[in-house]
Structures are given as C-alpha cells and as structure tokens.
Amino acid sequence: MRTIAWASVDWIDWGDAPTWGGAVFAAAAAAAAMWTLRSQQEQIAEQRVFIEQQSENLQLERQALLVAAQERRESQARDVFLSSEPSYVYASNNSREPLTSVECSDGGRPAVRAMAVSDRQNLAAQLMAQLLRHGESTVVEDLGAQHIAVFQRPQGAAGPVTVTFTDAAGVRWTRDELGGLEEVQVATS
Structure with missing residues (x-):
C-alpha cells in the first residue's frame, strides 16, 4: 500500500x-x-x-x-385698458410703446369717431381740435405711449365693447371691457 x-x-x-x-x-x-x-x-x-x-x-x-x-x-x-361711458369708449395705452390701427366696436358695430388724446383733462377741447385737424376717422392709426384713444359710441349701441389694436411687435390683439385679451389670428395668403 x-x-x-x-x-x-x-x-x-x-x-x-x-x-x-x-x-x-x-x-x-x-x-x-x-x-x-x-x-x-x-x-x-x-x-x-x-x-x-x-x-x-x-x-x-x-x-x-x-x-x-x-x-x-x-x-x-x-397695458391697454378700456373704460366706457354712455357716449364714449376710452382705450388707455399705459405701455411704453405706441400702438397702431386701434379700432373699437360696440356690440359688433364700429365706433362713429376715433381720436387720440394725451389725457382726459379738457377732453372736449382736445376732441374738437383733433376733429378740426384730422377730420373724422373711425381708426386711431398711431396711439402713442401713455395716450388715450377716444371712440364715440354708435347711437343706441349697448353690446360688449372691444378694442382691436396692433402692438409694437406687430401682433394684433383684441381687448374687452372685462379685461379679456385675445390674440387675433391674421390670415396669411
């Protein structure tokens, strides 16, 4: 072993x-x-x-x-605010840039007259001066910063008031009395 x-x-x-x-x-x-x-x-x-x-x-x-x-x-x-009274609608441009093509409609009807003023003091005199200088228009073509667009309401209009305008960037907007803001889609061809 x-x-x-x-x-x-x-x-x-x-x-x-x-x-x-x-x-x-x-x-x-x-x-x-x-x-x-x-x-x-x-x-x-x-x-x-x-x-x-x-x-x-x-x-x-x-x-x-x-x-x-x-x-x-x-x-x-x-920064655009609306206010109205029985005869007029006011669109205040409280921004630092101008607005263009400012229009107002009251119940779907366009304003009778539109004018730009610097403030609400002596409003009647400013309206008369604008009317004499520029004639009647229903659109404020150029609304400077800190200025007010004044629109004469159509007779008997009592519908919702809206203001449509173009901002400095070229965007078209609609603003209503209640503060609603909506971008307007511009049709392109």
Missing part, C-alpha cells in the same frame, strides 16, 4: 494540472465578466433614470420658458 505524503506533490497528475488551471482561470474570467456585465446593467439603469429625470426637468423648463415668452409677448397688450 502506498502512502501519500501531503507535503509531496506526487499524487497530482501533472498532465491534467494545466487543464485544471485553465478551467479555474476561465471560471474566474467568466465570474469577472458576469460581475462587469451586472455592473454595466446597473449603470445603464441608473443612467436611464437620470435621463428620465433630466427629460422631465427639461420639459418643465421648456414650459416655464414658453409661459415667460407668452407673458413677454402679451405684456404691452396687457
């Missing part, structure tokens, strides 16, 4: 040792590859979550920018 000394390496079949070593190395390499693959999958998953969050943030920023752009676009038009 043969005794095996544990300190001796005679019991190993050295012909199979390189095969076993290769197998161990291949197993280690496969384990490392699996670990690397799993790590990369986790990184990809984290990147997807990050990209999704960034997309949501970008969408919110885009919406905020669109709202800000619309507010800037509407800012001059929001």
Whole structure:
C-alpha cells in the first residue's frame, strides 16, 4: 500500500494540472465578466433614470420658458385698458410703446369717431381740435405711449365693447371691457 505524503506533490497528475488551471482561470474570467456585465446593467439603469429625470426637468423648463415668452409677448397688450361711458369708449395705452390701427366696436358695430388724446383733462377741447385737424376717422392709426384713444359710441349701441389694436411687435390683439385679451389670428395668403 502506498502512502501519500501531503507535503509531496506526487499524487497530482501533472498532465491534467494545466487543464485544471485553465478551467479555474476561465471560471474566474467568466465570474469577472458576469460581475462587469451586472455592473454595466446597473449603470445603464441608473443612467436611464437620470435621463428620465433630466427629460422631465427639461420639459418643465421648456414650459416655464414658453409661459415667460407668452407673458413677454402679451405684456404691452396687457397695458391697454378700456373704460366706457354712455357716449364714449376710452382705450388707455399705459405701455411704453405706441400702438397702431386701434379700432373699437360696440356690440359688433364700429365706433362713429376715433381720436387720440394725451389725457382726459379738457377732453372736449382736445376732441374738437383733433376733429378740426384730422377730420373724422373711425381708426386711431398711431396711439402713442401713455395716450388715450377716444371712440364715440354708435347711437343706441349697448353690446360688449372691444378694442382691436396692433402692438409694437406687430401682433394684433383684441381687448374687452372685462379685461379679456385675445390674440387675433391674421390670415396669411
């Protein structure tokens, strides 16, 4: 009977040792590859979550920018205010820029006369001076900043009053007595 000394390496079949070593190395390499693959999958998953969050943030920023752009676009038009009395409608341009092609309708009927004045003091005198200088018109072609367009209401009109005008950026707007503001879509050919 043969005794095996544990300190001796005679019991190993050295012909199979390189095969076993290769197998161990291949197993280690496969384990490392699996670990690397799993790590990369986790990184990809984290990147997807990050990209999704960034997309949501970008969408919110885009919406905020669109709202800000619309507010800037509407800012001059929001500085136009209407008031009326039985005979006249007043459109006050409280903005820093002039308005053009200012028109008024009362119940769908156009104003009888339109004039631009600097303030409401001595209104009758300003209206008469405008009428004598420029004749009758139903449109205020140029309404300066901090000026008032005065429109004579049609006889018997009692409908909703609206003023339509073009701002300094060339956008056409309609403003009503209640403060409603709407962009007028201009037909292009």
